[in-house]
Amino acid sequence: MTYAPTNLGLAPDAEARLDNYLRQVRAALTGTPDVSPDEIEADIREHVENELQTCVRPVSLSVLEAVLNRLGPPTQWLPTGRATPRGELLSVWKYASEQYRRIKNTLWRGPEDWRLAYLAFGTFAFGFFVFLIGTQEDHHSRGSATMPLGIMSLIVSYILSRAGVSLLRQNGGVVDSARKWLLYPPLVLVSLVLLLALVVSPPIIATAGSYEAVRHADRQERWELAGEPRGAHFPDRRYLSNDELKKQYPDVETTLDKFLAQLPRIGAEPLAVLFLFVGCGSLWGAVVGLLASRFPATVRALFVPLGNGFGGKWAGRVGLACFAILVIWCGLVSRIATDAGLL
């Protein structure tokens, strides 16, 4: 007589959840010669069947989930007597070969969420090293091909990681610590790059751009006020730089000069750049804060896993603070401009 598995009468989503749980149990027991995964799987099915005996059919996912919770997470299913990897019974070689076998089995036959985790980490490691090699190489030769390959691999690893996390959530599982190490590196790296690109770099770029534009306008104004000097007086007919114009025509006073005159004489220009950065930063902070508080789910989705605990309220407060700074900044600009006789 043999044990014949019966139809448990589960709803489709519950059936899928149980299959996934059993696959995780198998994965946890892979490479453990002192137990029989087939037998344990049959035992669990019997156990679930007994637990659900009095339940209404089809059994819903929530009812099954309660049974699986009492059984415990599959990762804890290693037999209690199994030697630990650092134990004296296992040599380093035996441990390494066991790990290799376990990873190989997981990659070929294991559940999708583990396979995705290993693939994501493998692609990330490959992309990272290729990228590093690319940075060391001559950019005019092989480096030009290596860098894009590394970046592409990192992007693929990010997509695989996102898929792995989504699959786990879809199956009602959690990202345990082992899978965190496999899935999170590409996510954290991309999140940091996105954070730099979307939050930090725009005010820096805006400040640099504004600074250049102001300098250019200042030079043009100084040149015009100086009587547009060129020609015979300057045989090479080249345009004079701003510094050269300042030296040649010290009496000329531009709008920027009037503005800077209101600031402390020592370090007026760096102070003005900092002042400009505060303006750009507060404007961008107010915009980003407002958008993030309005769409917190988008922020969480964009910055997985760094943004997992992100709440819109916090972003709203930052946005308001930035807006307040911006208002003060505008007031200061108006005050300085009035004092300089520009308004």
Next chain:
Amino acid sequence: MDADFLANWTTQMRKGLLELSVLATLKAQRMYGYDIVKRLSSVEGLVMGEGTIYPILSRFKKEGLVETTLAESPEGPARKYYQLTDRGRQLLGKMLVSWAQVRDGIEAVSSTESLL
């Protein structure tokens, strides 16, 4: 720090005791796997996840400490019953003696030494 230490210590203690408890449950009679799980789960603080007992039973079977038989059940398909082998019975006897020594020793120490 203390909480982590206590959690780790409790887990280690529980692991060893769970194996003894599984064998002890089968001392008097053969039992259905599900009933073993339910009986041990009713002991406060012994079983963290009910699922941890099945791998123990599987390992004991491979090691020849228990054997299984399938028996018809009026409630559904055939059930798998676990029972101790002679070797398992002998080992259980030794384990119980060893456990009694440890338990008595700890009780003796804690009753004579002041813990405060």
